[in-house]
């Protein structure tokens with residue numbers, strides 16, 4: 001992994017929006033550590049045997065860059081994460097060359113305070129940074145991954161920053177992944193551009209802790225015909241994400257995804273709310289508590305309580321690497337439109353797909369088989385009916401985008 005300018009046909013760019021954040025820094029550090037054999041790829045689903053021979057780009061071929069609004073150098077950011085116990089002590093120093101290489105490829109994003117550029121000029125500037133990166137580093141393709149701070153749900157007509165970046169990804173011809181609950185490519189103003197782009201995209205909001213558990217427990221209650229009366233949850237977290245989610249608008253965007261999982265798996269939203277509290281001293285460590293009140297046979301009342309104590313960035317970073325590889329391979333294979341088979345990774349997945357984690361995993365494994373059979377954009381082996389991503393028509397004409405809800 002490096003950002004050298006030598007041309008290699010197999011190199012894939014990963015352009016991180018929010019490139020100096022905790023998740024991004026952990027992903028860049030982790031990729032270097034696994035590539036160097038310093039750590040096993042724990043938590044990376046694409047490193048399991050089910051993904052062998054799918055043509056995924058190797059971790060060593062990933063080249064990182066991105067946009068951010070702050071200028072703290074990536075090696076220093078990684079040292080801060082190591083001091084907080086998110087990264088192993090000594091790891092930032094061991095991969096400092098890779099962190100410095102990625103740092104050189106980070107550009108100031110937008111909108112700036114007092115921004116004078118209009119939306120189109122800003123999108124063009126962001127797209128130009130991504131194109132320059134792809135050309136300068138001699139990359140086959142670049143996947144744009146949004147890991148920036150969560151935005152409040154937009155209310156006016158202006159495109160929020162996440163949607164400006166999504167528009168820039170389309171303009172630069174890049175597959176797009178939204179790991180946050182922000183609007184991104186979901187904005188109605190981008191629907192036709194997304195449909196006409198011929199690019200694959202996935203999102204939104206990574207499913208790493210409380211919602212991951214909900215997507216397992218919800219189906220369990222439904223399949224055992226147990227009546228869930230109330231499902232309440234509280235999250236305590238710090239770090240940049242905790243600070244961003246202290247804004248009620250941003251927390252509302254996050255909680256909508258958490259509740260969608262319950263609605264989809266239980267067939268309705270039970271009584272109860274989900275809260276997010278910013279506790280700065282917890283840093284990147286999150287405690288998520290769920291209290292589930294349910295009825296058994298003859299109305300007997302029971303309660304299940306779960307406590308999840310996780311390190312958010314450590315849970316998210318391997319998924320960023322998975323998603324970048326899968327989106328890059330989907331693009332190489334000529335797939336376009338919403339990649340609903342990646343719903344396994346998200347709270348609020350694009351396209352139509354199951355909500356239960358087990359079924360989502362089966363879809364993902366089917367997708368791996370599809371990629372395995374898709375040696376070239378014109379190939380048809382491994383295709384299965386009803387999949388959401390569409391193949392590019394070899395004539396250059398784009399086919400319809402099935403499963404688009406928004």
Ligand SMILES: NC(=O)c1ccc[n+]([C@@H]2O[C@H](COP(=O)([O-])OP(=O)(O)OC[C@H]3O[C@@H](n4cnc5c(N)ncnc54)[C@H](O)[C@@H]3O)[C@@H](O)[C@H]2O)c1
Pocket residue numbers: 017018019020021022023024067068069070109110111146147148149150151161179180181205206207208209239240241244311312313315316
């Ligand atoms: N387990 C997880 O960690 C997890 C799970 C699901 C979703 N997410 C989402 O991932 C995102 C990143 O989380 P984090 O913990 O790394 O947060 P963070 O606060 O550490 O990093 C966010 C980064 O985004 C940057 N940023 C803010 N506005 C920007 C803009 N307009 N352009 C470019 N960069 C901008 C910030 O400067 C910061 O460096 C959040 O939206 C979070 O909700 C995380």
